[in-house]
Amino acid sequence: MALNGEQSDLQGVDSIDSRNKQWRISTRKRPILKAGPIDAMNEKLGIPVPEMIFGDNLVAIEHIPSGWAIDFNAFDALDRVSKTADGMLQVAYSKEWQRDRYVLPEFCIKEVVKPFDWSYSTDFKGRTHSPDSAVVWQPTDQSKDPIRTDLLSRPDPILFYDDVIFYEDELADNGIAIFSCKIRVMADRLLLLCRFFLRLDGVIVRVRDTRIYIELASKTVIRQYTAKEESYDVVQSKLQIHRENIPEDTMDKVTIP
Known part of the structure; x- marks a missing residue:
C-alpha cells in the first residue's frame, strides 16, 4: 500500500476482524516524519507539508471476501489541498509565512x-x-440509507477504538489546522469520523x-460528507452568548502531605 506517495511495509498495524470475518479494520500510528521523507513528500505534492506530518499513519477498512477497501492517510488528504491562489485565506504575515516555507532548491539566488x-x-x-x-x-440520502444514531448511541461494548492524527499546523500562530x-x-x-478542522484567528x-x-452483517458502506464554515467573529459572538453560566477562570489546588 502506498503512503507518502511511496510503498509502505505497514509495520505496526493494529487490526481487528468483525465477528463474521467479513470486515477488517486497521490503524497505524507512527512518529512524525523525518527530514528525508518530508522532502520527498514536498516534491511529490508540490507544496510544503504542515509542521506536524504523520505520513505513515493510516486508518483502513477492508471487506475481506471481495477485497474492497477504503483508507485515510496524510498524503492523499494533502493532495486534495488547492495548489493555486484560488480560495486562499489571507491573514497578516501569510506571504512571509509562505516565503519561509517554500524555497525551491533549483532557485538558489531568488526565492x-x-x-x-x-x-x-x-x-x-x-x-x-x-x-x-x-x-x-x-x-443516496439519510432517508434511504440512514446512519443509525439510535443504534450508535446504545451502550454496546466497544471492541476496537483508535484516534489517529494525520497532520497539524499552527499556521504561524494564526490558528490551527488539523x-x-x-x-x-x-x-x-x-x-x-475523519475530520478536518480549521480555526484561522480573525x-x-x-x-x-x-x-x-x-x-457489519451487511455489504453496504454508507459515507456521509459535510462541510460547514462561519466567520471567526460570528462564532466568537455566539460562544460569548452561551457562556454566561461558564466561569472564565477557575482555580484549584492540591496539597501533598
Missing part, C-alpha cells in the same frame, strides 16, 4: 513563493480500492467531516 491554500483545507473523503470496477459510490480520524467498532457495526472556522458507517 520563489508558489501560491497554495496554506490553511491545508482538504475535502478528502478516503481512498477507495476495488478489484471490481463495477463497485462504485452511488448517491486532520484526524476516529474509529470505533462494536460487535454489529462501526463508525468512522478570519474563519471551518469543519469538514467524513463519516463511514457499516452494519
Whole structure:
C-alpha cells in the first residue's frame, strides 16, 4: 500500500476482524516524519507539508471476501489541498509565512513563493480500492440509507477504538489546522469520523467531516460528507452568548502531605 506517495511495509498495524470475518479494520500510528521523507513528500505534492506530518499513519477498512477497501492517510488528504491562489485565506504575515516555507532548491539566488491554500483545507473523503470496477459510490440520502444514531448511541461494548492524527499546523500562530480520524467498532457495526478542522484567528472556522458507517452483517458502506464554515467573529459572538453560566477562570489546588 502506498503512503507518502511511496510503498509502505505497514509495520505496526493494529487490526481487528468483525465477528463474521467479513470486515477488517486497521490503524497505524507512527512518529512524525523525518527530514528525508518530508522532502520527498514536498516534491511529490508540490507544496510544503504542515509542521506536524504523520505520513505513515493510516486508518483502513477492508471487506475481506471481495477485497474492497477504503483508507485515510496524510498524503492523499494533502493532495486534495488547492495548489493555486484560488480560495486562499489571507491573514497578516501569510506571504512571509509562505516565503519561509517554500524555497525551491533549483532557485538558489531568488526565492520563489508558489501560491497554495496554506490553511491545508482538504475535502478528502478516503481512498477507495476495488478489484471490481463495477463497485462504485452511488448517491443516496439519510432517508434511504440512514446512519443509525439510535443504534450508535446504545451502550454496546466497544471492541476496537483508535484516534489517529494525520497532520497539524499552527499556521504561524494564526490558528490551527488539523486532520484526524476516529474509529470505533462494536460487535454489529462501526463508525468512522475523519475530520478536518480549521480555526484561522480573525478570519474563519471551518469543519469538514467524513463519516463511514457499516452494519457489519451487511455489504453496504454508507459515507456521509459535510462541510460547514462561519466567520471567526460570528462564532466568537455566539460562544460569548452561551457562556454566561461558564466561569472564565477557575482555580484549584492540591496539597501533598
